[in-house]
Amino acid sequence: xxxxxxxxxxxxxxxxxxxxxxFLLRMRDRERKLLGKIDEAVARIEDGSYGRCEECGxxxxxERLKARPVTTLCIQCKSEQEExxxxx
Numbered sequence: 001x002x003x004x005x006x007x008x009x010x011x012x013x014x015x016x017x018x019x020x021x022x023f024l025l026r027m028r029d030r031e032r033k034l035l036g037k038i039d040e041a042v043a044r045i046e047d048g049s050y051g052r053c054e055e056c057g058x059x060x061x062x063e064r065l066k067a068r069p070v071t072t073l074c075i076q077c078k079s080e081q082e083e084x085x086x087x088x
Contacts, residue, residue: 037070044072053077 044050051060053074060074073081 034070040072041070055081 041050051065052058053060054072055077056074058074058076060071064071064075071078
């Protein structure tokens with residue numbers, strides 16, 4: 001914790017501050033990762049590969065791209081990937 005905080009503060013207050021701090025760090029990390037994915041999507045637009053599945057090469061549906069513009073997999077390949085992850 002920051003040295004500007006009162007070291008004698010209530011333990012509940014300290015726990016709350018730490019929880020808030022951890023939440024903000026997680027949010028910043030998610031935003032950083034999303035910015036990287038956006039940069040990759042822009043690069044795919046520039047090289048002409050945007051909208052094509054990187055696994056099977058099929059076009060990614062427009063509705064999927066609207067819902068998740070940074071996606072790199074068609075819905076079928078994404079479903080198969082998630083199934084493999086569930087199986088271990």
